[in-house]
Amino acid sequence: MKRIFLGLLTFLTFLSFSRELELTVYNQNFGLVKDIRVMELKEGESIVKVNDVAALIDPATVHFKSLTAPEAVIIREQNYEFDLINPEKLLSKYIGKNIRVRQHIDGKEKLIEGTLLSTAGGTVIQTKDGIVLNPSGQIELPALPEGLVSKPELVWNIICQKGGKHTIELSYITQGLNWKADYVVVVNQNDDVADLTGWVTLTNTSGTSYENATLKLIAGDVRRVTPQLGYGGYGGIEATKAAMAPAAGFEEQAFFEYHLYTLRYPTTIKENETKQISFVEAPQIKVKKVFVFDTPLYQMFWWALPSPPSTKEEKVKVKIEIENKKENNLGIPLPKGIVRVYKADQDGSLQFIGEDQIDHTPKDEKLRLYIGDAFDIKGERKRIDYKKISDDIYEYEMEIYLRNHKDQDVEIIDIEKLPGDWEILKSNYPYEKTDSQTIEYKLTVPANGEVKINYRARVK
Numbered sequence: 001m002k003r004i005f006l007g008l009l010t011f012l013t014f015l016s017f018s019r020e021l022e023l024t025v026y027n028q029n030f031g032l033v034k035d036i037r038v039m040e041l042k043e044g045e046s047i048v049k050v051n052d053v054a055a056l057i058d059p060a061t062v063h064f065k066s067l068t069a070p071e072a073v074i075i076r077e078q079n080y081e082f083d084l085i086n087p088e089k090l091l092s093k094y095i096g097k098n099i100r101v102r103q104h105i106d107g108k109e110k111l112i113e114g115t116l117l118s119t120a121g122g123t124v125i126q127t128k129d130g131i132v133l134n135p136s137g138q139i140e141l142p143a144l145p146e147g148l149v150s151k152p153e154l155v156w157n158i159i160c161q162k163g164g165k166h167t168i169e170l171s172y173i174t175q176g177l178n179w180k181a182d183y184v185v186v187v188n189q190n191d192d193v194a195d196l197t198g199w200v201t202l203t204n205t206s207g208t209s210y211e212n213a214t215l216k217l218i219a220g221d222v223r224r225v226t227p228q229l230g231y232g233g234y235g236g237i238e239a240t241k242a243a244m245a246p247a248a249g250f251e252e253q254a255f256f257e258y259h260l261y262t263l264r265y266p267t268t269i270k271e272n273e274t275k276q277i278s279f280v281e282a283p284q285i286k287v288k289k290v291f292v293f294d295t296p297l298y299q300m301f302w303w304a305l306p307s308p309p310s311t312k313e314e315k316v317k318v319k320i321e322i323e324n325k326k327e328n329n330l331g332i333p334l335p336k337g338i339v340r341v342y343k344a345d346q347d348g349s350l351q352f353i354g355e356d357q358i359d360h361t362p363k364d365e366k367l368r369l370y371i372g373d374a375f376d377i378k379g380e381r382k383r384i385d386y387k388k389i390s391d392d393i394y395e396y397e398m399e400i401y402l403r404n405h406k407d408q409d410v411e412i413i414d415i416e417k418l419p420g421d422w423e424i425l426k427s428n429y430p431y432e433k434t435d436s437q438t439i440e441y442k443l444t445v446p447a448n449g450e451v452k453i454n455y456r457a458r459v460k
Contacts, residue, residue: 052208053153187341219333
């Protein structure tokens with residue numbers, strides 16, 4: 001009699017061979033799989049099974065079509081079987097049936113045979129000599145119970161009016177496919193020139209591998225309706241937002257209201273793999289190191305506080321500015337992602353100096369990367385006067401001290417936030433209004449020196 005041994009199981013599966021595989025990945029953890037394969041279909045009614053599909057497939061999105069004879073293949077039923085084999089399920093199917101346990105004790109073999117009564121919290125077997133609890137050894141089952149599969153399977157009940165080989169197009173949406181952008185910037189010794197490299201990082205946790213697939217990435221706002229929890233417990237997918245930059249490896253084209261980027265060569269994405277593909281290289285771009293003294297959140301409400309918090313020396317941010325323009329060897333849409341910045345030390349070894357996350361950035365826009373805080377530059381804010389003019393009008397006066405402990409002059413940008421309807425009554429330095437609630441001072445602070453900014457504002 002043929003038997004199944006738990007822990008060493010071999011099963012026959014339905015085999016078919018892919019001729020072409022296409023993968024479209026969205027950056028909200030899902031992808032569209034299109035699989036074109038040759039299959040032998042019998043004339044009349046038959047069952048067709050495919051088990052080399054993603055484990056996180058959305059069954060409601062499956063599409064099966066014969067490209068050879070579309071009118072000759074009629075689909076009566078489509079099923080997704082995902083009751084996967086494991087020892088606990090196998091045993092539970094044999095409750096009330098006979099099983100055997102083969103034991104090896106002191107070089108001798110012993111068989112325990114009886115009816116499986118329960119698997120809850122352990123194995124309970126009724127033998128002719130009594131009840132045996134949790135016997136050690138190898139459990140043997142007569143056959144594989146119906147309804148269990150080693151891999152998730154798509155099963156079709158079809159009627160084929162023209163038997164023989166058919167080229168079948170199978171497509172579906174699956175979770176567990178994702179992509180994001182990552183950037184590496186290496187600045188020179190003078191902090192004014194850098195090399196920028198952009199990577200697409202693909203992650204595949206969908207439950208299957210994709211061999212020699214045509215890879216496409218969708219950039220745009222693709223809306224999906226949030227489904228109820230179902231097979232595999234997948235959740236809602238909202239929209240994907242990205243702007244992808246064409247590069248040597250990718251070919252870009254407009255598609256509906258989105259952008260479609262196709263890798264110029266086939267690639268293999270293995271199960272549980274993270275793969276990086278270069279999508280942009282911009283050498284010798286001009287950059288600028290900027291020191292920024294930003295308004296803390298609490299100062300936004302100083303106009304309404306009769307007794308403001310005490311002041312102290314605060315940190316000055318170090319930022320790297322990059323003009324995303326064609327004349328700067330860029331001028332391309334940059335997807336949202338993390339930018340990591342490196343610089344070589346005196347020994348020529350690259351050292352990590354900070355990172356920042358950018359939003360989707362169109363061409364001709366400016367990037368300002370916050371990569372850390374300055375060690376030798378400090379700032380301090382003081383509110384030196386406060387007056388309530390009426391119930392909704394206030395005046396306050398500020399002093400900002402910018403201290404440079406370096407041996408060279410530095411330019412510092414001081415950002416001041418002013419809420420509501422405001423007016424600057426006086427200022428000892430010129431400023432630029434950058435938006436309805438922000439002014440900026442750009443001042444050169446001498447080496448080992450200090451600059452004091454003084455302004456008075458009225459807020460309504």
